[in-house]
Amino acid sequence: MNRYLRQEMIDWFSQEEIARTRACVVGAGAVGNEVVKNLVLLGTGEIEIVDLDLVELHNLTRSVLFREADVGRSKAEVAATRAKELDPNVTISFRVGDFKQCMSPYRLQGFDCLIGCVDNFEARIYMNTIARIAGVNFINLGIDSRHALAECYPFGSNSTVACYECGLPPSAYDRMAQRYSCGHLKKIAYEERKIPTTIVTSSIVAALGTSMALRLGDRNSGEVASSRILVDTIRGQSTVTHSLAVGPGCPVCTRIPRDAVLIVGSRYQTSMLEFLADSLDEPLDSVLVILSEPIVASAVCAKCGREPFDGKLRLRAARDLDEAARFCSSCGDTSVDINYVEECSLAEFNRVFVNTAVPIQYAILLSKAAPVCISFED
Amino acid sequence: MEEVKVILRTADQTRKAEVTLAREKTGADVIQAAVDNWSLATDTDYALVNFSSGKSLAPTGLISADLVKDGDILEVQPVLVAGI
Numbered sequence: 190m191n192r193y194l195r196q197e198m199i200d201w202f203s204q205e206e207i208a209r210t211r212a213c214v215v216g217a218g219a220v221g222n223e224v225v226k227n228l229v230l231l232g233t234g235e236i237e238i239v240d241l242d243l244v245e246l247h248n249l250t251r252s253v254l255f256r257e258a259d260v261g262r263s264k265a266e267v268a269a270t271r272a273k274e275l276d277p278n279v280t281i282s283f284r285v286g287d288f289k290q291c292m293s294p295y296r297l298q299g300f301d302c303l304i305g306c307v308d309n310f311e312a313r314i315y316m317n318t319i320a321r322i323a324g325v326n327f328i329n330l331g332i333d334s335r336h337a338l339a340e341c342y343p344f345g346s347n348s349t350v351a352c353y354e355c356g357l358p359p360s361a362y363d364r365m366a367q368r369y370s371c372g373h374l375k376k377i378a379y380e381e382r383k384i385p386t387t388i389v390t391s392s393i394v395a396a397l398g399t400s401m402a403l404r405l406g407d408r409n410s411g412e413v414a415s416s417r418i419l420v421d422t423i424r425g426q427s428t429v430t431h432s433l434a435v436g437p438g439c440p441v442c443t444r445i446p447r448d449a450v451l452i453v454g455s456r457y458q459t460s461m462l463e464f465l466a467d468s469l470d471e472p473l474d475s476v477l478v479i480l481s482e483p484i485v486a487s488a489v490c491a492k493c494g495r496e497p498f499d500g501k502l503r504l505r506a507a508r509d510l511d512e513a514a515r516f517c518s519s520c521g522d523t524s525v526d527i528n529y530v531e532e533c534s535l536a537e538f539n540r541v542f543v544n545t546a547v548p549i550q551y552a553i554l555l556s557k558a559a560p561v562c563i564s565f566e567d
Numbered sequence: 568m569e570e571v572k573v574i575l576r577t578a579d580q581t582r583k584a585e586v587t588l589a590r591e592k593t594g595a596d597v598i599q600a601a602v603d604n605w606s607l608a609t610d611t612d613y614a615l616v617n618f619s620s621g622k623s624l625a626p627t628g629l630i631s632a633d634l635v636k637d638g639d640i641l642e643v644q645p646v647l648v649a650g651i
Contacts, residue, residue: 218651242651308651331647336578338647351623358626359595361612361646382610384649391650417616417623419644421579428578428642430616434634436625 192276193232201406204232211235211299212402215288215316216306217264218242219251219386220330223395224304224402226253229272229279231403236272237300238283239291240265251388289315289482289508293550295453295564297323301345302402304328306395308384310357310365317353318441318481320344322451322551322562329353330398334385337394337420340433341401343413348447351415355436373483373507373529374514390422444479445553446560456547456565465535465563469556473536479553483507483529490517492524502527504541506548571630572637575601576618578644582607588630595626601643612646 191197193204210233214224217240228236244252244259244267254271255264269283284291289312297303297319305316305328313329320327320342327342342352370376397418400406415433420426435442469476488502489495496503497518502510507529515525533541535554547565554561569590575597576583582605588597594615601607615624618640624630635641 216650220650248651306650308649310648313648330650332649333645333647336645336647338645351625355625356614356623358598358612358614358646364612386649386651419578424579426580428616428618428644430621430623432622434623434625434628437627439625439627 192278196231207232207403208234210301210403211237212302212304213237213239213292213297213300214304214306215239215292215312216308217254217268217283218248218306218308219388219391220332220395220398221264221306222252222254222268223388223392224306224330224398225268225272225281226275227395227399228402229275229281231399232276233279233403235280236269236282238265238269238272238281239286239288240268240283241285241287251386251391253388287508288312289550292319293564293566294319294322294451294562295566297325298451300325302326302328304330304398304402306330306398309381310361313353314357314441317342318445319551321348321352321441322445322449324348326402327353328398328402330394332386332390332394334387335390335421335423337390337397337422338417339394339397339401340415340417342415347413349435350413351433351435352439352441354441355415355439356433357436370512371515372527373510374527375511377512393420393422445562446555449553449560449562451562451564453566454563456567465554465561469535469558471557473539474534476535476554476556477532478535478538479532479555480530481549481551483531484548485510486528486530488514488525488527490520490522490524491526492522493517493520495519497525504545504548509548569632571632571635571639573635574638574640576640576642577601577605577607578642588635590630590632592630593626594624594628594630597624597630597641598626598643607643612648614644614646616642616644618642 197204242264244255254268259267263285265283265285269281273281303320321344326345329340331338417430419428485505515523517525551564570587572587575586598613
């Protein structure tokens with residue numbers, strides 16, 4: 190008996206295409222559980238699950254792949270293990286960690302779709318940006334206690350479509366800023382707002398998201414616009430927005446050229462950059478390097494004038510730091526002034542990282558030649 | 568000053584009004600006016616969609632004539648952020 194018999198009876202359904210699809214699912218919570226379950230039952234070829242959290246008791250009301258005995262274990266690992274039981278034909282892997290630290294644009298190019306099942310703006314913004322650079326379709330899913338929101342950004346078909354940040358309102362940036370103090374330092378005592386959700390909204394949004402990710406029924410439609418479906422799960426009403434607008438001044442679309450060529454470089458040595466520098470017919474001081482994330486340029490105590498922790502804060506990614514970084518290990522005062530670099534010249538970049546691992550995932554090089562995105566790999 | 572007369576409503580349709588908007592307003596301006604006048608939850612972010620055309624209006628984009636016509640229905644939708 191063929192496992193996929195009932196699906197293959199559908200005239201617009203191609204089991205072969207589904208079996209060739211490689212999906213990356215970020216977030217293995219309520220929505221992630223449902224998405225993974227759907228992908229596996231449909232016979233998706235490869236699935237990678239990324240999550241840094243552990244299973245908690247309250248997750249069990251919305252997570253079909255978790256059991257009470259799993260409390261305290263990694264969500265990504267448990268989800269991968271249980272999903273494998275549903276269909277051993279599907280290749281499933283997992284990564285326990287922050288998506289920002291374990292996924293580069295180059296690695297993402299190995300997937301056909303990126304499905305965001307996360308709970309914050311920052312993760313969505315990062316996923317959106319590297320999906321656009323890598324030319325991989327991005328599916329953004331969100332819920333509350335009543336609504337389900339599924340968005341498709343078909344970067345794999347068209348690099349000129351609207352991206353997630355094109356439609357992000359100013360209030361979202363204000364909300365994100367509340368998580369930080371002194372520039373890019375995370376607040377230690379900041380408590381995330383808990384949004385009530387149920388399995389009803391997560392299962393509906395996961396069904397829509399899976400359909401979008403696998404392009405069920407529309408593989409030949411030539412769809413080229415970003416789109417959104419908002420469902421009121423109580424009234425059963427839905428609003429379909431078939432064309433999301435490109436936002437004037439969008440931080441991603443204005444900062445990252447749509448025609449940037451993606452190349453791979455080692456984060457441990459800058460010979461690639463030197464090679465690039467040699468090929469550019471202009472002074473390296475005039476080539477702009479836009480970093481994917483802010484990096485600490487200097488950290489000096491305003492009181493004693495020394496660099497705390499023997500200067501080890503320098504050249505770390507800002508995402509790794511919180512308010513504790515203002516503590517001076519020399520004098521004990523909380524007076525460390527931290528300066529960040531978000532862009533610099535290629536000459537300066539080469540000088541700074543000559544003997545230091547690059548702590549970010551990618552950088553954009555803007556010169557007179559075609560724009561380049563360097564994906565830093567281990 | 569050029570204006571356009573539209574129906575503005577929330578996604579759950581509990582709030583609905585006929586309003587006149589100046590073309591120089593942005594999507595974010597319309598959303599803010601809806602939040603203020605209808606006392607919408609301020610711990611939620613919102614997006615604006617032209618329900619009649621099936622196209623969204625960018626927060627930074629103007630309510631221009633090619634995007635919004637007299638009689639169109641504009642919908643204020645929540646930007647959903649939860650997923651776990």
